[in-house]
């Protein structure tokens with residue numbers, strides 16, 4: 250609209266009676282409200298609202314100040330979406346801040362469909378075709394959602410009878426190359442752009458079978474099937490720092506018995522750190538009640554061994570996930586297993602959308618790309 254047109258409208262407005270003027274102003278205010286409302290309805294803040302804070306206000310995603318304590322005020326709009334102000338930390342935010350839906354322009358329905366397809370094991374290509382988004386977006390969305398599951402897994406704490414054991418996947422450097430060079434190394438000055446290992450030729454003859462070339466997946470199960478945990482703390486056999494990052498963080502020493510195999514380092518770690526534990530021999534006959542009365546047949550590693558089999562079967566349809574993204578897919582596995590363990594399988598989609606709406610899991614596309622080629626324990 251040109252400024253001339255606006256001037257003409259203002260001139261017309263001045264010619265109206267006072268009553269007509271106030272009627273027109275009311276109409277314009279209503280129209281503005283409608284526009285804002287439709288923008289809000291079409292943004293993902295609507296999902297967050299529906300699944301987390303409903304009719305009230307959200308808690309602060311930065312300092313966690315509670316809205317029901319009166320810390321949160323509604324203050325203006327950000328691109329048509331309600332904006333909030335936290336009196337505790339003095340920061341502004343919108344409903345989607347720090348959730349999976351931060352900085353996203355697509356509709357809530359597209360996201361819901363995408364989350365449903367992700368947890369039912371559909372490929373990225375299938376998601377692209379169904380949700381009408383591009384491959385790069387689908388890839389970033391997939392890892393944003395999986396990251397939300399991983400953040401949740403990092404809060405798990407177990408006690409009771411805990412079976413622990415590790416399994417291995419061959420290291421895959423898929424997805425680390427940019428323009429023919431190995432991107433993971435490219436960013437480090439003075440290092441070559443080559444793969445960190447000799448590239449494999451055709452066939453399996455010169456593929457290494459050493460565990461140092463395999464990504465380690467450390468698994469734990471509480472009381473047979475109550476709570477599942479699996480993480481990729483690094484490559485090769487478990488080392489004390491890898492146990493620090495997994496077992497020590499997620500097992501409550503009080504009231505827990507850790508059941509492990511004879512692997513020397515885990516055994517030593519459990520002993521040194523004062524965990525109550527049972528070490529099972531590789532020879533199952535030795536674990537029976539006759540040979541080791543303290544075990545009485547109630548301790549075994551059958552559940553965790555079954556979990557290894559399930560993880561392998563779960564990963565198969567994804568056709569060789571890069572080691573870089575392996576922890577995310579493993580987190581999807583444990584997320585679904587824990588939902589099934591709580592007998593809430595029919596609510597899996599709802600629970601996953603709720604998880605994505607929780608304001609603790611935002612990850613940018615750049616951070617997804619910059620994830621290390623080999624996951625490292627933190």
Ligand SMILES: [Zn+2]
Nearest residue numbers: 309312335338
């Ligand atoms: Zn705050």
